Amino acid sequence: MAVTQQLARVPAEYLAACRHSAEASPDGDPRWDPPAPDVLDLDWAPALLTRLGEATGLDAVLLDALRQATDGDTGIGLGFLDTHPHAIGPFGPAPTALSAAQVSRVSGLLARIDAPALLAALPADERDAASLIGHGADLIAGGPRAYLLKHFDALRDFYLDAARRRLLVVLWWD
Template sequence: MAVTQQLARIPAGYLAACRQSADASPDGDPRWDPPAYDVLDLDWAPALLNRVGEVGGLGEVHLDALRRATDGDAALDLGFLDTPPHAIAPFGGAPTGLDAAQVSSVSTLLGQIDMPVLLAALPADERAAASLIGQVGGITGGLRPYLLEHFDALRDFYVDAAERHLLVVLWWD
């Protein structure tokens, strides 16, 4: 099984309930199980998307928003989600997250990024483009469609989270 980045959009109350469950459980079980429609699997796209932003000349404010959208922040106390045997990120670093205000800011800035323009800044040759952004091996369906699909999914995920005033939790699984 490949390790991929996961994101979940959740209400603050759900996070509080998970923290309370972890505190009350003898083995620290937070009962973490966000609904499938509120979880996004970004596959291996985060580093590639960030690299496309760098190579394409994305401004620092927007590049930082893209990084926060895929890296999260340490502002939320998520240590209880990283406690064995119920750790949600057994194969990656500790889970990170963004609060509702951060989600709203990131959503706005992601909406201002023109990913097709950034992708057009890559070399026309697919292998050269992949090499420039650090992609090893081919991607079924092509590099540009893969990146555009994952960026669009990320942007739409954050737009919905912002509209619903939700937090976003990120982890690698």
């Protein structure tokens, strides 16, 4: 099974309840189980999306928002989600999160990114486009364009809904 990036939209109260469960449980179980409709599997798209933005000259503010959307922030203590045997991302870096305010800001900036225009700025030849992006883009069946558009749209829509609902976003690799 491949390690892929996961995101979950959760209310602050849910995260607090998980923290409390971990503290109260003898084995540190946070009872982390966000609803399936509020979880997004971004596969390996984060590095590819960032590279797309870099390679096509995406505005620095928008590029930073894209990075933050897939990197999160370490300002919210999530150590309770990173403790054996219940760690949610045991194969990657420690889980990170964005506060509801950060989600709102990132969501607004993601909405300003014109992904089709970025993809159109890539070389016309799929092999050349994949080579420019790197990070294994040459291994994507059918080329990277459809893959990147699908994952960018999913990321943008995920954040739009999280912002509308004033939710936090927790990120991890699993």
